[in-house]
Amino acid sequence: MAMMDAVALSEDDVVNGCVLGPHGYVYRPPPPSKQLTIEMQVSVTECRSWREVLSVVENLGDLFDFRNTSTAVHRVAKFSVEAGESKIAQNDSRFPRLLQLLRAKCKDLSAWGLSDASWGMAKMQCRDDEIFQRISLRAQEIVQDLDPQGLAIVAWSFATVGRKDEVLLQRIAEEARSKLDSFGVQNISNLVWANATLGLRADALHADLLRHSLARLDDFTTQELAIVNWAFTKLAYPVGDDWKAALRQRVLRLKEYAPSELSMIAWALAMRGDYDPDLLAYIARRSMELMRSFTGQNLATIIWAIATISYKDDPSIDEFLRMALGAIIARAGEFQPLNIALISWGLAKLSFKAEAAFEAMCDTAVQQIDYFAPQNLVQLLWACGTAGYKHESFLRAAARVAKRTIEQFSSQHQSNFLWACARLNFKEDVELLRVVATAAQRKMHEGSPQHLSNIAWAASQLGPQHFQECLVAVLNETSRRIKEFDPPSIMMLSDSLYEANFGGGEIMQVLRGQVQRMGNELYEIFTTGLPRGTRGLCGHQELTEYQRRLRNLGLTTFGYEHTTSLFQQLQLCEGQPWQVAEAMAMPGWTTNARRTTVARRYSLRLGSRSLEDPGTIFTSAFASAQEDAQADFIVVWLGQGKADSPSIGRAGRSGDAECRAILATHEMLKKVKEEEGFSDVSGTLAFHTSGVPCLSCVGVAAQFKRHYPKVSFCFTFMNRPLSEREESMTEASAVVPNVALAPKTPRRTRARSVRVSFDDQGKLGTRWLWRMSVTVYISKRGSERIHEDPIVIPWLENSLRPCAVKSTG
Numbered sequence: 001m002a003m004m005d006a007v008a009l010s011e012d013d014v015v016n017g018c019v020l021g022p023h024g025y026v027y028r029p030p031p032p033s034k035q036l037t038i039e040m041q042v043s044v045t046e047c048r049s050w051r052e053v054l055s056v057v058e059n060l061g062d063l064f065d066f067r068n069t070s071t072a073v074h075r076v077a078k079f080s081v082e083a084g085e086s087k088i089a090q091n092d093s094r095f096p097r098l099l100q101l102l103r104a105k106c107k108d109l110s111a112w113g114l115s116d117a118s119w120g121m122a123k124m125q126c127r128d129d130e131i132f133q134r135i136s137l138r139a140q141e142i143v144q145d146l147d148p149q150g151l152a153i154v155a156w157s158f159a160t161v162g163r164k165d166e167v168l169l170q171r172i173a174e175e176a177r178s179k180l181d182s183f184g185v186q187n188i189s190n191l192v193w194a195n196a197t198l199g200l201r202a203d204a205l206h207a208d209l210l211r212h213s214l215a216r217l218d219d220f221t222t223q224e225l226a227i228v229n230w231a232f233t234k235l236a237y238p239v240g241d242d243w244k245a246a247l248r249q250r251v252l253r254l255k256e257y258a259p260s261e262l263s264m265i266a267w268a269l270a271m272r273g274d275y276d277p278d279l280l281a282y283i284a285r286r287s288m289e290l291m292r293s294f295t296g297q298n299l300a301t302i303i304w305a306i307a308t309i310s311y312k313d314d315p316s317i318d319e320f321l322r323m324a325l326g327a328i329i330a331r332a333g334e335f336q337p338l339n340i341a342l343i344s345w346g347l348a349k350l351s352f353k354a355e356a357a358f359e360a361m362c363d364t365a366v367q368q369i370d371y372f373a374p375q376n377l378v379q380l381l382w383a384c385g386t387a388g389y390k391h392e393s394f395l396r397a398a399a400r401v402a403k404r405t406i407e408q409f410s411s412q413h414q415s416n417f418l419w420a421c422a423r424l425n426f427k428e429d430v431e432l433l434r435v436v437a438t439a440a441q442r443k444m445h446e447g448s449p450q451h452l453s454n455i456a457w458a459a460s461q462l463g464p465q466h467f468q469e470c471l472v473a474v475l476n477e478t479s480r481r482i483k484e485f486d487p488p489s490i491m492m493l494s495d496s497l498y499e500a501n502f503g504g505g506e507i508m509q510v511l512r513g514q515v516q517r518m519g520n521e522l523y524e525i526f527t528t529g530l531p532r533g534t535r536g537l538c539g540h541q542e543l544t545e546y547q548r549r550l551r552n553l554g555l556t557t558f559g560y561e562h563t564t565s566l567f568q569q570l571q572l573c574e575g576q577p578w579q580v581a582e583a584m585a586m587p588g589w590t591t592n593a594r595r596t597t598v599a600r601r602y603s604l605r606l607g608s609r610s611l612e613d614p615g616t617i618f619t620s621a622f623a624s625a626q627e628d629a630q631a632d633f634i635v636v637w638l639g640q641g642k643a644d645s646p647s648i649g650r651a652g653r654s655g656d657a658e659c660r661a662i663l664a665t666h667e668m669l670k671k672v673k674e675e676e677g678f679s680d681v682s683g684t685l686a687f688h689t690s691g692v693p694c695l696s697c698v699g700v701a702a703q704f705k706r707h708y709p710k711v712s713f714c715f716t717f718m719n720r721p722l723s724e725r726e727e728s729m730t731e732a733s734a735v736v737p738n739v740a741l742a743p744k745t746p747r748r749t750r751a752r753s754v755r756v757s758f759d760d761q762g763k764l765g766t767r768w769l770w771r772m773s774v775t776v777y778i779s780k781r782g783s784e785r786i787h788e789d790p791i792v793i794p795w796l797e798n799s800l801r802p803c804a805v806k807s808t809g
Contacts, residue, residue, distance in 0.1 A: 032065050040068040050079035054094040061097055066105040070113035070120075073102055077120035086124045099128055106134035111145040114138060115153040122157035132161070136168045143175045148183040151176050152190035159194035166200065173205040180208050185216055189224040189231075196231035206237050217246050222254050226261040233268040248279055257286050259294045263301035270305035277622065280309065284320035291323055296331070296339035299324060300346075307346035321350070325357045332360035333367075340365055341376035344383035355389055362391035369397040374405060378413045378420070385420030395424065399432045406439040411447035414440045418458035427462045437470040444473045449489035452477060456493050460500035471502050479507045487554040490514050495559060518553060519562060522695070523569055525549050526702040534632040534707065547636045550695060556638050557692045560717075567715055570702050575712035578688035588617035589690075596620045596657040597690045600665065604683035604711065607676050611668075611683070618664065623655030631663055632670075633703040636696040658689050658697035662704050669708070682710040689717045 032040075040063055047053045053075045057064075064072070076098065080089035089095060102117060109117060118135050121128065139146070139154050146154065151172050158165055176183070176191060183191075192209050195202060213220070213228055220228065229247055232239050251265060266283050269276060287294070287302055303324060306317060328343060335343070340361045347354045365372065365380055372380075381398055384391065402409070402417060409417065414436055427433065440447075440455055447455070452474050459467035478485065478493065485493070494511035502508075531538035531546050558566060567573045583589065583599035590597055598618040604611040628635040635654045653659060665685065673679050693701070693715075705713050 032063060036063060037065050037067060040064055041071060044068060044072050044075055047075060047079075050076045050083070050085070050089045051092075053079065054089070054092055054098065057098050057101070058094045061101055064101055064105070066108040066110065066113050069098075069101045069105045070109060070116040072098060073120035074116040075120075077123040081123050090124060090126055099126075099131065103128075103131055103134060106131065106138050109135075109138050109142075111142055111147065111150050114142070114146070115150040118154050118157035122160035125161065127161050127163075132158070132163055132165075136165050139168055140171050143171045146172075146175065148176070148179055148187040151179070152183075152187040152194075155194035156190045159197040162198075164198045164200065169195070169198070169200055170202070173202040177205055177208055180212055183212065185213075185219045185221075185224050188213055189220070189227045192231040192235075193227050196234040199235075201235055201237070203237070206232070206235065210237070210239060210243060214243055214246055217250050220250070222257050222261050225250060225254075226257075226264040229268050230264040233271045244274065248276065251279065252282055257290070259287070259290050259298040262287050262290070263298045263305075266302045266305035270308040273309070275309060280306065281316040284316040288316075288320055288323050291327055294327060296335035296343075299327060300335075300339040300342040303346035304342045307349040321347075321352050325354055328354075328357040329360045332357075332364045335361070335364060337365070337368055337372045337376045340368075341372075341379035341383075344387075345379045348383035348386035351387070354387070358384060358387060358389040359391065362389075362394040366393050366397045369394075369401055372401065374409045374413050377401060378409070378416050381420040382416050385423035388423070390424045390426070395421075395426050396429075399426075399429050403432055403435050406435055409439065411440070411443040411451050414443065415447060415451035415454040415458075418462070419454045422458040422461035425461075430466060433462055433466040437467045441470050441473045444477045447477070449478075449481070449485040449493075453489045453493035453496060456496035456500070460496045464500040464502060467500075471497070471500065475502075475507050478511075482507070482510065487514075487518060488556070491518065491555070491559055491562070495561070515562070518555065519558070519566065521549075521553060522558060522566060522698075526566075526570055526699055530699070530702055530706060531634050534703075535634060538634075543634055546634060546699075550636045550699060551638060553695070556694050558695060558698075560692050563692050563698065563717070566698065570698075570705065572701055572705060572713050572715045575684040575686060575714040577714045577716045578686050580688070580718065583688040586615050586617050588619070590619065598657040598661040599688045600661045600686070602665065602683065602685040604669070604681060604685065606669070606672055606681050607678035609672065609676055609678075611672065616661075618657045618661040620657040620660070621655050623653070628654045631659075632666060633663065633700045633707075635659060636699060638694060638696055653694065653696040656694060656697050658687065658693045659700050661687055662697070662700050666704060666707070680710065681708050684712045684714070686714040687716070689715075692717055 040060060043056050043060060044053060047056060053072055057072055076089055076095075077086075080086045102121075106117070114135065118132075118139075121131060121135075135154075136158075143151075155169060155172050158168065172191075173195075188209055192206065195206070209228075210232065217225070225247070232243075262283055266280070269280060269283075283302065284306075303321075306321075332340070344358065344361055347357065361380070362384070369377075377398055380394075384394070406414070418433075418436055418440070421427065421433075437459075444452070455467075456471065456474050459471055464471065474493075475497070490511055494508070494515045497508060498512070525546065529546055529549055531542050535543070557563065564573075578599055578601070586599050588597075589599065596619070600613060600616045600618060602611065602613045625637065628637060631654050637653055654663065669681055673681075687701075701713070701715055705711075
């Protein structure tokens with residue numbers, strides 16, 4: 001008997017069997033006997049379904065202690081999830097009683113019961129705030145009692161239900177560091193996954209986990225390996241070259257993967273920006289083997305990763321993309337909006353010819369249009385615009401949604417939406433244009449210089465009359481922030497406003513003046529600043545200064561009209577040009593994959609020898625930085641390519657189709673000159689390329705012209721829209737696909753209850769063995785005890801050997 005200050009009993013008191021007596025006295029029942037606890041435990045573990053467990057809870061719950069309650073939670077979760085009936089179980093009228101018991105018993109949970117309860121709640125996605133708060137408090141109280149698996153499971157549980165309890169996770173991190181030597185690889189993967197899922201950096205812990213993972217890499221399963229690598233990448237934790245090299249070797253040795261594991265590895269490569277052709281090709285080959293079992297998310301993630309790295313120069317990648325098209329066309333109806341957005345974005349960025357796939361995805365998008373987030377809607381529209389695929393039904397549906405939700409669009413969404421409409425010449429919905437133009441004015445201050453230049457270009461194409469006030473806002477914002485504008489944005493904005501016949505006053509003069517200065521600088525670089533002679537004949541300082549000046553301009557290309565004018569100044573438009581249709585009809589001309597294509601022909605004379613090429617096709621391919629440095633003509637890395645990194649592994653500009661064509665012609669002439677003994681070359685040479693050449697290739701062409709001044713060089717190219725810049729893509733790279741595979745959290749052994757019948761001579765009677773790897777309950781006639789130990793008791797194992805064992809759970 002005990003006196004309480006308050007007369008009312010709490011819910012926990014009632015659940016725990018307290019009774020309010022006269023004069024405010026409260027009767028608290030004594031703890032249940034060990035025998036009762038064991039019998040209740042057996043009654044739960046003998047159940048074969050979650051319904052049976054809930055029946056026991058309903059009938060015997062009043063007799064449960066914390067062990068029985070946590071076990072019941074675990075069993076309901078296990079059975080309901082296995083049967084795919086988790087929601088049904090939670091909607092059962094008896095389930096609230098189980099939650100009520102758990103709330104009341106949380107304060108008494110043992111380390112094992114705590115992991116049981118948290119695991120069960122997380123597995124069922126049962127987000128009861130009060131229970132998780134109590135579990136957190138109890139976990140902090142007994143964190144030193146949690147073994148490695150318990151620490152990992154509690155962290156995993158909170159991450160699974162999205163509860164970022166920083167105090168608890170910090171305590172777990174501190175405790176985990178002191179017990180890392182006892183951690184299994186699965187514990188490591190679960191713990192680091194939880195931290196990554198919740199976005200919690202704990203550098204000291206992660207340094208220890210990385211060291212232990214590296215030392216035991218061969219012990220990881222494919223899933224655990226994928227999870228750990230994914231987690232370190234998501235946390236942006238610097239793993240170092242040793243981890244990358246060891247991981248690469250391990251991944252290449254493993255032969256069996258699940259689709260989710262492949263997608264996680266590909267995702268991590270893309271997020272880190274690691275350009276590893278062999279590894280990505282290996283992932284592509286493994287993916288082809290598993291294509292039938294790929295979900296839309298798996299497919300989207302790998303295509304997104306390939307496109308983000310911009311890798312496509314291996315036959316395995318092309319083969320994977322071709323196979324992926326079949327899966328996309330056949331199963332597009334199963335894809336979620338995010339899957340559609342990322343797949344379309346990836347195919348468009350790779351310029352992979354996929355009209356049938358775009359048709360299937362757009363058909364599905366029309367059906368799901370009201371479920372698209374603005375970002376995903378704009379991604380798909382941008383992809384259609386980039387690929388040049390016009391799906392009228394999708395455009396009308398997208399316009400309907402945009403008019404209704406335009407205020408939810410960011411400045412970048414609005415910019416890219418207009419850009420795509422302009423690329424697709426979708427201008428008949430005047431109301432849409434005016435709605436987006438008006439909304440863009442209100443968010444003009446949020447837009448980057450690139451977004452402003454995109455809006456200006458789109459206005460020039462869609463009809464400046466619909467964008468007059470919007471263009472005024474663009475100019476005003478440009479005047480205010482002109483120092484923020486990079487050279488490409490200045491050039492694009494200037495040309496767009498000029499094309500739209502928009503006056504603009506002083507700011508227009510400033511923009512045009514800067515473009516003119518860039519043109520003058522380029523002319524000087526490609527004439528007086530051009531290295532004298534080939535690489536072996538020019539000094540190192542001269543070469544370095546040429547590269548520095550060209551890079552410092554901040555441009556990759558100079559736009560169609562400006563490059564044409566520059567070519568005329570550099571005498572690169574002499575002679576008979578290719579006819580566009582003739583060049584595109586050449587065998588091998590392709591727009592498949594994001595490659596440029598060049599058609600070459602020449603009629604040259606070297607001494608008495610005539611050289612003729614009626615037509616040869618060159619296609620861009622990967623080239624290393626080392627190959628750039630070995631080319632006779634000076635190649636300049638401009639900060640763009642398949643991997644935007646100046647370090648080892650980046651894609652060199654010598655792989656561009658234009659550069660390959662020019663260098664191949666030069667090598668051919670060098671060989672003939674050596675054979676003939678003449679150095680005087682004359683005649684005509686014509687190139688036609690599928691896009692505006694980069695400035696490095698313009699420089700290579702200028703060097704070729706200087707080296708062969710008597711050759712009439714005619715270099716033409718197709719006009720790509722002014723706004724087509726790598727940077728104009730939507731923030732797809734920031735829309736990280738959700739590839740976080742939930743790691744397995746199995747018990748150490750499968751839970752089971754066994755009854756052991758001994759040869760009874762009145763000594764031992766019947767023993768109950770409840771065993772979940774670490775917990776052993778023993779009941780003897782006349783005595784009882786409960787033993788909890790992480791190691792199965794040897795004497796008990798020995799004593800059971802001669803006995804018949806009957807499994808009951």
